[in-house]
Amino acid sequence: SDLIQRMLSFTRNETSGKQPNRVCDLLDAALDLAKTDYELKKEYELQRILIVNRAGAEETRLFCEKNNVLQALFNILKNAVQALDGIETEPRIDIGFSIHGKFGQIDISDNGPGVSEAVRACMFDPFYSAKQGERHTGLGLSLSYHTIVTDHGGQLKVSSNHTLGTTVHIRLPLA
Numbered sequence: 001s002d003l004i005q006r007m008l009s010f011t012r013n014e015t016s017g018k019q020p021n022r023v024c025d026l027l028d029a030a031l032d033l034a035k036t037d038y039e040l041k042k043e044y045e046l047q048r049i050l051i052v053n054r055a056g057a058e059e060t061r062l063f064c065e066k067n068n069v070l071q072a073l074f075n076i077l078k079n080a081v082q083a084l085d086g087i088e089t090e091p092r093i094d095i096g097f098s099i100h101g102k103f104g105q106i107d108i109s110d111n112g113p114g115v116s117e118a119v120r121a122c123m124f125d126p127f128y129s130a131k132q133g134e135r136h137t138g139l140g141l142s143l144s145y146h147t148i149v150t151d152h153g154g155q156l157k158v159s160s161n162h163t164l165g166t167t168v169h170i171r172l173p174l175a
Contacts, residue, residue: 018152020061020175021069023097023104027055030073031095034081037074044081050090055097055106061175062104064152069172072144076108076168079141083112083166103154103171114162123158148172 031051040046062069077093084091089111096107115123123141148154148170155171 017065018063021064021066023055023060023062024058026069027053027095029070030077033074034077040078040081044085046081048091049081049084050092053095055095060104062172063175064172068147068151072147075141075144080108080110083110087112102174104174106170107167109165109167111165114160114166
């Protein structure tokens with residue numbers, strides 16, 4: 001299966017696929033994946049979520065393996081969509097981009113209920129999921145963490161507040 005192939009590629013630590021990729025292209029592709037994902041459209045009413053992409057970064061490039069980073073961004077977007085399930089206020093996801101030294105930082109924020117400090121402490125652990133149901137394997141954020149931190153030498157951090165929602169900060173090397 002595709003998941004097994006991705007896990008095997010992680011263990012091989014393949015770096016040959018890293019090349020400069022435009023931030024705007026990565027984000028557009030990840031958003032397209034999210035918008036066409038059957039589960040997100042059907043179960044989470046993706047069409048009712050306002051997604052605001054303020055990243056810009058038309059010519060800024062990250063040095064990364066495109067497909068793995070796309071999967072990581074998709075996993076993070078998917079978690080943001082799931083966090084907005086059932087909230088009464090207007091559900092919203094904001095995407096931003098900034099440069100920090102030799103790194104580009106993508107911020108993906110939702111206005112959901114936020115996550116506790118206890119959940120933040122283990123949310124990148126394999127097989128950990130705060131969500132209920134057999135479909136929630138707890139692998140998405142773990143694989144994203146591995147892709148960003150281990151494979152690319154980047155950083156993946158989460159800030160959260162129960163009144164403001166959650167922001168995932170993704171730092172990857174600039175090209």
